[in-house]
Every structure is written in C-alpha cells, then in structure tokens.
Amino acid sequence: MPTLYHAPNTRSTSILHLIEEMGIADQIDVLKVNIVREVDTEAADTRNPHPEKKVPYLIDGEDHLRERGAIVTYLTDMFPDTGLGRPVGHPQRGEFLSWLFYYQGVVEPVLLLSSAKIEHPLLHETFRDMDAVTASLTTALAHQPYLLGEDYSAVDLLLSSPFHWLPDAVPPLPPIQDWIKRCANRPALAKVMQKEGANTQA
Numbered sequence: 523m524p525t526l527y528h529a530p531n532t533r534s535t536s537i538l539h540l541i542e543e544m545g546i547a548d549q550i551d552v553l554k555v556n557i558v559r560e561v562d563t564e565a566a567d568t569r570n571p572h573p574e575k576k577v578p579y580l581i582d583g584e585d586h587l588r589e590r591g592a593i594v595t596y597l598t599d600m601f602p603d604t605g606l607g608r609p610v611g612h613p614q615r616g617e618f619l620s621w622l623f624y625y626q627g628v629v630e631p632v633l634l635l636s637s638a639k640i641e642h643p644l645l646h647e648t649f650r651d652m653d654a655v656t657a658s659l660t661t662a663l664a665h666q667p668y669l670l671g672e673d674y675s676a677v678d679l680l681l682s683s684p685f686h687w688l689p690d691a692v693p694p695l696p697p698i699q700d701w702i703k704r705c706a707n708r709p710a711l712a713k714v715m716q717k718e719g720a721n722t723q724a
C-alpha cells in the first residue's frame with residue numbers, strides 16, 4: 523500500500539484532499555511527520571524519507587515521489603476509475619498534464635515571486651507574471667465551470683489550492699473568483715480541513 527508522508531496544513535493537505543475526493547483513503551497509509559516551519563521550532567522528522575525533509579512525499583514499494591504534480595499524476599493513474607485524473611489514452615491527457623506542470627513550473631513560482639514583490643527581467647522572461655496566469659485561467663474558465671470542462675478534476679484541486687491560503691492573490695475577476703469558490707466548497711475539502719484543525723500553512 524502506498525504511504526503518504528504528511529504534515530497538517532501544508533502543501534501535503536492538497537494530497538489528502540485528493541485522496542478524499544478519490545475515495546481511496548482506505549488504500550493509502552498516511553504518516554504524519556514534523557517539518558521545520560517558519561513559525562515554530564519543530565525539528566525535521568527523521569522518519570521522513572524526503573531528501574529535503576519536505577512534504578508531501580509518497581512511497582509505493584521501491585518507488586519514491588516528490589512534488590505534488592507528480593503525486594497527483596501517479597495516484598490518478600493508479601486509480602483511473604475515480605474520474606479525478608485523465609489516464610493515458612484519454613483525449614484530455616495532454617491538457618491534464620499541461621495544467622499540472624504549468625502549476626508546478628509557473629503558477630507557484632509566479633505567486634510566490636509576486637507575493638514577495640520580486641521582479642527581474644530574467645524571471646519575467648521565464649515565468650511571465652500574474653497577468654499571464656490570470657489570462658490563462660480566464661481563457662479556460664470563460665465558458666465552463668472547471669479547467670477541463672463541466673467536471674471538477676485534480677487540476678482544479680491543485681490550481682485552486684494556493685488561493686485558499688493566499689486570498690489576497692485571487693485575481694479580482696468573477697469567473698476566477700467563482701471557480702475558486704466552487705473548488706473551496708467541496709465537501710471532501712471541508713472533511714479534510716476539519717481533520718487538519720488549524721487554518722495556517724507552513
């Protein structure tokens with residue numbers, strides 16, 4: 523059975539949310555570990571096999587995974603009938619992977635750079651900016667409730683996740699605001715957040 527290394531109210535919470543959405547909680551072991559957080563003095567946990575002691579981290583037999591996009595792909599491929607992913611051969615497989623990699627490679631860096639108010643021509647050339655991220659989301663959501671169409675998927679879960687923690691970063695545009703609300707109102711997320719307790723991220 524795969525094991526997820528998790529610390530409450532962190533980026534690994536989105537993987538717990540995914541597991542809940544997929545209805546596979548009885549098929550994944552979740553091991554809570556301590557991580558070093560900005561706001562406290564918890565020590566990194568020696569039980570955490572992540573090379574940098576971060577979460578999430580997933581182990582399945584001999585295989586090890588870091589990065590949420592990779593873990594989302596792995597789990598949705600492993601349990602294709604849950605409908606949250608787009609398996610190999612699905613007509614939206616490329617779109618699904620593009621959103622996940624765009625999130626990891628562009629959206630999260632842009633959000634953090636923008637929150638930290640860091641600008642540099644090289645950064646702009648590589649990642650563009652919040653306006654470009656906003657334009658991508660706006661185009662996708664112009665005529666449909668979710669990024670891949672009529673149905674909620676793992677890309678909505680991952681792409682909307684930072685906005686639940688960074689409300690000031692939400693672009694002031696109704697299609698994006700409404701999509702974030704739809705994604706925030708998932709019963710599976712409420713269930714996970716109730717278990718997680720506090721509402722702060724590492």
Ligand SMILES: N[C@@H](CCC(=O)N[C@@H](CS)C(=O)NCC(=O)O)C(=O)O
Pocket residue numbers: 532533534557558559574575576577578588589590591723724
């Ligand atoms: N890009 C990674 C980021 C993982 C990450 O930075 N996790 C934070 C928690 S939100 C962490 O484990 N921090 C502990 C540390 O930096 O030691 C992902 O999306 O999976």
